[in-house]
Amino acid sequence: MGEFRMPALGADMEQGKLIEWLVKPGDYVHRGDMVAVIDTDKADIDVESFEEGVVAELLVEVGTTVPVGGVLARITQTPAAGVAPAGRTAPVPVPVPAPVPVPAAATSGSVSPPVRRLAHSLGIDTGDLHGTGRNGAVTRADVEAAARASAPAPAPEKPDADRVRSSPRARRVAGELGVDLAAVSGTGLKGAITETDVRRSASAEVGTSAVAGTSAEAEPAAVTEPPVTEPPVTKPPVTEPAAEPPIPAPADRAESLRRAIGTLMTRSKREIPHYYLSTTLDLGAALAWMAEVNQARPISARLVPAALLLKAAALAAKEVPEVNGFFTDETFRPSRAVHLGVAVALRRGGLVAPAIHDADTLPVEVLMDQLRDLVGRARAGRLQRAEMADPTITVTNLGDLGVESVFGVIYPPQVALVGLGRVLEQPFARNGLIGVRPAVTATLSADHRVSDGLRGGRFLARMEELLQKPEEL
Amino acid sequence: MNEQDARAAVRQAIGQVAPDVDLDEEAETARLRQDLELDSLDFLRLIETIAQTTGVDTPERDYAQVGTVKGLIDYVAAHGRGAGE
Known part of the structure; x- marks a missing residue:
């Protein structure tokens, strides 16, 4: 007998509201099948089953707020074991939360x-x-x-x-x-x-x-x-x-999202001894390569600089494990996989930072597709549990809207946040000559309990090196 | 394509990408990124939508010409089917 429980969708979540069942009693679910939609402060989140079996009973009515860990449904391993006669399993007719004419x-x-x-x-x-x-x-x-x-x-x-x-x-x-x-x-x-x-x-x-x-x-x-x-x-x-x-x-x-961000960031600043590094990434090679490949592509397949930067960040995180993982119970647990959180600003205010899973293994084109899909769904307020729960390191890219650099606050229990500013033409000197190149300021906010500036610096240096060979990203 | 059709196509596309922006309220000199706060993904979706409805493909080298609502309308009008007919 398995139980489907209210998951914790983020370090700060205490309760969630069930807003939709995606299954009904008698349905067969596999691990990973989406079972319910939970309304949290951040978005409506599709939550999957961790059990395989038959949905025996839905225990909670749509519209109910349930604490994290509360049982929402029973799932039995074999059809014979659990499904009660249909009359009993059908959820009690719920007073439908009909739209209330709001003053x-x-x-x-x-x-x-x-x-x-x-x-x-x-x-x-x-x-x-x-x-x-x-x-x-x-x-x-x-x-x-x-x-x-x-x-x-x-x-x-x-x-x-x-x-x-x-x-x-x-x-x-x-x-x-x-x-x-x-x-x-x-x-x-x-x-x-x-x-x-x-x-x-x-x-x-x-x-x-x-x-x-x-x-x-x-x-x-x-x-x-x-x-x-x-x-x-x-x-x-x-x-x-x-x-x-x-x-x-x-x-x-919007208000509850603002409160949730406030609570989490307060905790971050209270508990995490941040240190900050900054460097300039030369994007000459990366942008020239991107312009060339984009020329032959329809708009829907074009890349944006952020896709290259995210891929470089994911690869660098894989190589510098001290920035990729979770710090919980006074212990750092590095993550073998790189699930790259992407901070997405919502147009009505606030932000969410869902993950692109295994970003280091994705070809840039696939990463670009997933980025567009993720940002679209984040803005529409509909994400999946794993996307919210899994980021091992987060990137915030404020550059599109104009600032040169951003020094972010780490999302606990993660241990690092990468900040990307605006792509700018910058003067630079090489071999005694002055030239102009496109460049971006990349920053790293990292957790001093886990790493020192030397390792953090290694991360940013690897990003720079990786971006010099964009065709290999 | 005449300017009126181009304007309609641009307004419809912005309405899809940024439904919270009311273009009746904005001057056409509004800048897509700084004023309407479209990021690079929004912008890509915007020109993709316009390409689907009007057939006007905006190559990357022309991005600088379409930085404002008016610039985009003019670009679509100049490059749309029927231009010069």
Whole structure:
């Protein structure tokens, strides 16, 4: 008899909310088959089975928050041993967490970077604003209206009757998948749009339109019929909203993510004696090689500099084991595999750092594909357990957005973080002559309990050497 | 391709890559990276989407020309099917 338990999806996780079962009683699952979707502070995480057998019983209803280690389902090794008569195993009909019409004031929609900047310059806290834009997004007009503090609060642009009823989660997912809620037909209470409606609409679009192979396509699992979509059979009229557990609004996820990052980074800075190194990597050879191979490739197969840098970092980590592994219980456990965490900034704020598994063994093209897939899914808020749990070293690449160097904070229990800045043309001297070359500042934040500057320096030096032969990466 | 079609294609593609950006609110001089905060992967997906909808392939050497919303619209208009017809 096996048990499927709430996993710890990161060093800081204490509990998670079950939001979808991907199996039903009687299903046969192999090790590694996805069983459930767990809502954490960071993303919705697909969690796999560690057992092989038949799902005997689902013990927890969708919408329940369970502490790490809590039993979610029973899995039996042979079909005969465990499956009780169908009538008993069927999960008790759950009051479906139907979309609750959220009071407009409580909804704070997404804020695009330009609007965020405007709000900042005007001293407006966008968290207090009611967005009137698409999908509840906060617009320039909202910010400007708020800035005229004496003026009355901005009136909604549309009468309420025209508003599409939808759950906060549905709106968030719609925003991420680029789905127009007005075009989705709702199957929820009073025709409200559920998350599943949105995902179904998004995947329907994928067939015909030109969504690039990232977020929308990457979620076939979500299209399978979860029981959640079925409207409650007969429910009393919705006069008792108190009975419905509130669904976290998008702002809640952003806030809880911010709290989770704060907690983890506080722990890192308290426990890990960081040291920092910095060096300049000459990218002349790497970028010339990349430009040449990209010329012959369709856009979808083109490389970006980050792919080469990540591969070099993974290979260097393999050669310098003191930067690759976990420090737990006062002991460093180096990892033979290099699961390269990639810090992904989310457009609504915050970041997650899921892993590209065995990055050191992947050809650059494959690593590039996996990077695009991973970043797409991270931004869509849907990752897999192993991606969240496994990184052995993390790379943060802030260079795309302009800074020259970044000295990061290590993700416990990892022992090193690599920071990559912007690719710049830099003057340099060789053999008494001055020239210009593209270069990037690479930094290493590492754990002094595990390594010293000499070994850390070796890591950065290996990255530089590896990048001089890009065709061998 | 005329400018109007190019503009529509660019706006649609940005809407897919960065659904949180409301282009009605942004000047077309907005820079894709610094102002709209598209990273290199977003940018790749953006020009890939445009290539699929308009047939305009932006080679790497032309990336510098398409750094703003307006630059991208002009580029698509100049290189789209029917240009010069």
